[in-house]
Amino acid sequence: MNNKYNPALFWFAVLNAVATFLLIGLGGLVTSHEAGMSVPDWPTSYGYNMFALPIKFWTGGAFFEHTHRLLASVVGLLTTILAVWLWLKDPRKWLTWLGIAAFLLVIAQGILGGLRVKWQLDWLGIPHGAVAQAFQVLTCAIALFTSRWWLDSSAEKQVAVPRGLRSHVLYVTILIFIQLLIAATMRHQHAGLAIPDFPLAYGKIWPSTSAEAVASYNAHRVEINNANPITAFQVNLQMAHRLVAYAIFLGVAAVAFLARKKLGGADGLTRLAWFWFALLALQIVLGAATVWWNKAADVTTLHVMVGASALLTGALWWMMAERRTQRAK
Amino acid sequence: MKKSLLLLSLGIFSALQLAGAADITGVINLKGTAPAEKELSPIKDDPTCSASYPGALPKTKFYVVSAGGGLADVIVSLKGISGKSTGASAAPLVLDQKGCLYYPQILAVQTGQKLIVKNSDTCVHNVHTVPKENAPQNLVQMPGGADLNFTFDKPEPFLKFQCDVHPWMFAWVSVFDHPYFAVSGADGKFTIKDVPPGKYTLEAAHRKLGVQTAEIEIKDTGAAQNFTFEIK
Numbered sequence: 001m002n003n004k005y006n007p008a009l010f011w012f013a014v015l016n017a018v019a020t021f022l023l024i025g026l027g028g029l030v031t032s033h034e035a036g037m038s039v040p041d042w043p044t045s046y047g048y049n050m051f052a053l054p055i056k057f058w059t060g061g062a063f064f065e066h067t068h069r070l071l072a073s074v075v076g077l078l079t080t081i082l083a084v085w086l087w088l089k090d091p092r093k094w095l096t097w098l099g100i101a102a103f104l105l106v107i108a109q110g111i112l113g114g115l116r117v118k119w120q121l122d123w124l125g126i127p128h129g130a131v132a133q134a135f136q137v138l139t140c141a142i143a144l145f146t147s148r149w150w151l152d153s154s155a156e157k158q159v160a161v162p163r164g165l166r167s168h169v170l171y172v173t174i175l176i177f178i179q180l181l182i183a184a185t186m187r188h189q190h191a192g193l194a195i196p197d198f199p200l201a202y203g204k205i206w207p208s209t210s211a212e213a214v215a216s217y218n219a220h221r222v223e224i225n226n227a228n229p230i231t232a233f234q235v236n237l238q239m240a241h242r243l244v245a246y247a248i249f250l251g252v253a254a255v256a257f258l259a260r261k262k263l264g265g266a267d268g269l270t271r272l273a274w275f276w277f278a279l280l281a282l283q284i285v286l287g288a289a290t291v292w293w294n295k296a297a298d299v300t301t302l303h304v305m306v307g308a309s310a311l312l313t314g315a316l317w318w319m320m321a322e323r324r325t326q327r328a329k
Numbered sequence: 330m331k332k333s334l335l336l337l338s339l340g341i342f343s344a345l346q347l348a349g350a351a352d353i354t355g356v357i358n359l360k361g362t363a364p365a366e367k368e369l370s371p372i373k374d375d376p377t378c379s380a381s382y383p384g385a386l387p388k389t390k391f392y393v394v395s396a397g398g399g400l401a402d403v404i405v406s407l408k409g410i411s412g413k414s415t416g417a418s419a420a421p422l423v424l425d426q427k428g429c430l431y432y433p434q435i436l437a438v439q440t441g442q443k444l445i446v447k448n449s450d451t452c453v454h455n456v457h458t459v460p461k462e463n464a465p466q467n468l469v470q471m472p473g474g475a476d477l478n479f480t481f482d483k484p485e486p487f488l489k490f491q492c493d494v495h496p497w498m499f500a501w502v503s504v505f506d507h508p509y510f511a512v513s514g515a516d517g518k519f520t521i522k523d524v525p526p527g528k529y530t531l532e533a534a535h536r537k538l539g540v541q542t543a544e545i546e547i548k549d550t551g552a553a554q555n556f557t558f559e560i561k
Contacts, residue, residue: 038493040455040467047469057453060375060494120457120465219537219560222367222389225496227489 003091005148012085013143016078020139021308023075024132026068028304031187032297034225035061036125042114045069072110079106082142095145102142105135122188129184133177136308137315144319160328161269161321165258169321172251173314179244180307186237187304192226194234198291201239209235226295245284248310252280255317269321276313282306350523351551357517357533359400361560363392369430369497377452378429378495390434391537399517400535400558402435404486404503406510407521408530408542411484413507416442421478423447424490424500426454426470431490431500433512435536440484440506446470446477454498459489463504487536501536524551533558 030036038061039045045053045066050073058066079102086099109131116124144150186194201207202217209232218229256277259270286303293299366388372378373386393401416439425432427449438444446456448470456477457467462485468477481488481504492498503510511519526547533556534540545552 034496035493037457037467038455038496040457040469046453046471059377059452061496062453062455062494065493117467120467215539216561219539220364221537222364222391224367224369224371224389227491227499 003151005151006089006146007148009085009089010143010146010148012078013082013139013146016075016082017136017139017143019071019075019078020136021305023068023071024136024308025301025305026064026071027129027132028301029297030061030064030068031125031129032295032300032304033061033064034190035064037117037120038062038065039069040117042069042117069113072113076106076110079103079139086142090146092145095142098138098142098145102135102138105131105138109135122190125188126181126184129187130177130181133180133308133311137312140312140316141319144316149320150323158324158328159263159267160325162262163325165255165262166318166321166325168251168258169255169314169318172248172255173311173318175244175248175251176307176311176314179241179248180311182237182241182244183304183307186234186241189228189230189234190226191228191230191234192221192223193291193295194230194238196221196291196294198242198288201235201242206239207235242287245287249280249284252277252310252314269317269324272313272317272320276310276317279306279310279313283310350525351547351549353405353521353524353531353545353547353552353554355405355519355554355556357400357403357405357513357519357535358398358555358557359392359394359517359560360398360557363394363560366391371497372429372495375429375452375495377450381428381450387428387430393515395516397516399513399515401513401515401517403513403517403519403533403535403556403558404435404437404510405513405519405521405531405533405556406437406503406505407507407524408532410507410509410529413509414440414442414505415508416440416480416506419508421445424502425449426456426492426498429454429492429495429498431492431498434500435503435512436500437503437505437510437512438481439508440482440504441480444479444481444502446479446490448472448474448476453494454492455494457491457493459491461485461488463488486534503534 041047043050046057050069053066083099083103086096090096112124112128112131116128195201195207197203214232256273259273263270283306286299286306289299290303368386368388370386372382419439419442421443422436422438423445425447429450448454451472453472454470455467456470458465462483463481470477484504484506486503487501488504490500490502509521509524511521513519524547526549528546531543531545531554532540535558538558541556543554545554
């Protein structure tokens with residue numbers, strides 16, 4: 001076996017990454033529609049074999065939950081094939097282990113999703129959401145590592161990326177992951193919007209979280225799908241989410257400006273940094289829209305998917321910068 | 330023979346207790362303007378559920394207020410009483426799923442009292458309880474399927490029932506381990522029956538407006554106690 005570009009393997013890895021991204025979107029729809037528990041049994045669905053559930057039951061929340069399970073099965077199958085393919089055909093041991101890690105992670109993720117249903121534990125949705133994001137980064141990383149760009153050792157020598165810039169991107173990417181954990185925690189409270197206005201919060205820069213204030217917020221809330229009362233913790237969590245969003249936005253803006261300064265405007269990584277910046281701008285608009293449209297399921301799910309894309313862009317940028325720097329030496 | 334004597338003694342004991350027992354009555358009022366209820370707009374996306382509403386869609390029912398200001402769906406109960414449940418012998422209560430809504434939306438049962446959940450709809454529902462003290466349950470109920478029976482071991486306020494297939498469907502069931510409670514009616518009035526004489530703390534709980542309490546004394550003639558909730 002030699003370390004040559006294998007287009008079939010690469011495109012299969014891309015297929016797996018795309019399927020994973022769609023699965024995150026479908027998972028987002030499940031939570032946005034409060035449908036996570038609509039099919040009470042697992043791995044069966046309404047007592048049927050999951051793959052034989054009559055179409056008449058694919059209605060309401062069960063449509064989202066059931067299709068999420070089916071697509072998850074597809075991703076599980078694709079990941080298994082990818083892991084075996086890497087094991088058999090790729091000479092890089094570390095990549096073989098990465099394939100095995102992806103396989104184990106997709107199994108763990110499936111079990112986590114199943115236990116969330118079986119044990120009726122809402123909070124298990126938080127690690128389920130977090131593992132989904134990590135898994136998505138892993139599948140995209142595998143696609144990157146099998147790409148022609150990564151493998152082509154005859155590629156013209158490129159400019160090294162300064163260490164400070166690489167570290168900065170890594171820190172911002174980790175901050176985005178933390179932000180996604182905060183977001184997953186918010187979503188799995190099943191309490192709707194803890195703060196119903198933006199850019200202010202209950203008409204203030206920082207809302208009161210006294211017992212009287214929270215009681216008043218709850219008295220005035222008329223929620224359709226999210227009937228749990230809100231708590232001071234949830235109000236503070238949403239404020240933290242907003243503050244971290246601003247920090248990430250500034251961090252990514254700094255990456256774009258620094259990349260242009262250090263690498264030049266025409267550099268591929270500079271362009272990717274500007275794309276990242278545009279994603280963050282879009283993400284903030286979608287965050288605001290999520291509040292203004294009272295957590296409308298489609299807007300909220302788009303917010304989830306753009307958040308996942310932002311994490312992915314940062315992670316891929318960092319990996320590509322490391323590779324380029326390694327080559328430049 | 331022994332069994333008969335035991336039953337007779339129990340009957341006499343109960344009769345003696347009831348002899349002095351009286352009712353607590355009152356009215357729950359709402360001061361201030363309740364927020365506007367919202368139309369349950371997701372219903373229109375479900376062909377089966379929306380078929381039940383050829384006209385206007387139903388709305389949320391967080392504040393059911395009469396023309397005179399009486400507030401319905403407030404659970405009034407005696408505080409500090411435990412271990413007096415007669416739930417095992419009490420008549421079952423019914424929670425029906427009809428038009429993809431729960432009827433009634435607020436109810437109260439005793440520990441051990443049977444709660445029958447019906448599906449009068451032509452679509453599947455999942456009946457999902459989200460308790461804080463009792464064990465959670467999540468059961469599928471097919472259209473025309475058998476009734477589901479629930480009982481709860483521990484008292485807890487506003488135990489949530491929900492359907493995740495139709496995520497606007499909610500009901501709340503308060504569980505007591507005594508029979509001294511009532512749910513205020515459409516006019517805000519309530520009656521707690523057959524309370525033994527004594528001094529008690531009476532509690533009124535609304536799902537949105539929290540809890541109020543009052544100290545009362547029950548004599549042979551009963552007692553009256555009103556509550557006023559305010560929206561600030």
